Amino acid sequence: xxxxTEIMVKQTRLSLAxxxxxxxxxxxxxxxxxxxxxxxxxxxxxxxxxxxxxxxEECKQIVARQGRLPTGRAVITTGGNLKAKYVIHTVGPVWHxxxxxxxxxxxxxxxxxxxxxxxxxxxxxxxxxxxxxxxxYPVADAARVALKTVLTxxxxxxxxxxxxxxxxxxxxxxxxxRVALEELAK
Ligand code: APR
Numbered sequence: 001x002x003x004x005t006e007i008m009v010k011q012t013r014l015s016l017a018x019x020x021x022x023x024x025x026x027x028x029x030x031x032x033x034x035x036x037x038x039x040x041x042x043x044x045x046x047x048x049x050x051x052x053x054x055x056x057e058e059c060k061q062i063v064a065r066q067g068r069l070p071t072g073r074a075v076i077t078t079g080g081n082l083k084a085k086y087v088i089h090t091v092g093p094v095w096h097x098x099x100x101x102x103x104x105x106x107x108x109x110x111x112x113x114x115x116x117x118x119x120x121x122x123x124x125x126x127x128x129x130x131x132x133x134x135x136x137y138p139v140a141d142a143a144r145v146a147l148k149t150v151l152t153x154x155x156x157x158x159x160x161x162x163x164x165x166x167x168x169x170x171x172x173x174x175x176x177x178r179v180a181l182e183e184l185a186k
Contacts (some may be wrong), residue, residue, distance in 0.1 A: 051080035072108030092131030
């Protein structure tokens with residue numbers, strides 16, 4: 001039987017795709033940013049490159065207004081030139097071995113992003129695999145936290161979201177998330 005790459009959670013479809021998140025046409029895409037919100041390498045760099053200077057301009061205004069973005073929190077800006085109307089910037093934890101609150105902080109990054117999307121009445125949002133690149137979070141552990149957090153949110157919160165997509169860049173990450181979703185859907 002085909003392994004699940006999507007499940008329905010109440011009215012919302014939760015699915016996995018392999019690809020480049022900057023090409024997604026969901027209402028919002030989520031950026032795995034850092035606290036400075038200045039754009040860097042990885043998915044953060046790709047989003048700023050594809051979206052153009054309007055995103056960085058708004059990020060600067062946010063930091064001027066409220067300071068650096070703490071780990072586990074999220075803010076929203078324009079999507080600039082992207083197909084997505086908005087970018088939700090969140091900061092995942094740096095992996096220090098798992099004993100420094102990393103799972104809770106990673107869960108918070110997903111939850112706060114979903115809350116923002118719901119507050120803005122968005123119907124669709126795409127996530128990358130937060131923290132599993134430069135920040136070194138082991139992918140299998142991160143996948144379990146990510147999927148479980150989204151699933152729990154969709155089960156328990158009232159939300160406008162009809163579609164949540166994980167856009168995984170490489171085949172190994174995609175496969176790891178697929179196995180984690182399969183486990184979770186059992
Ligand atoms: N689309 C989807 N996923 C992508 C893309 C893309 N275009 N580019 C990279 N990725 C994937 C990576 O392969 C990895 O699986 O995103 C995942 C997260 O990796 P990082 O971008 O390194 O994010 P993270 O581990 O959270 O580290 C954040 O890196 O880019 C900097 O400014 C960012 O300092 C921050 C840190």
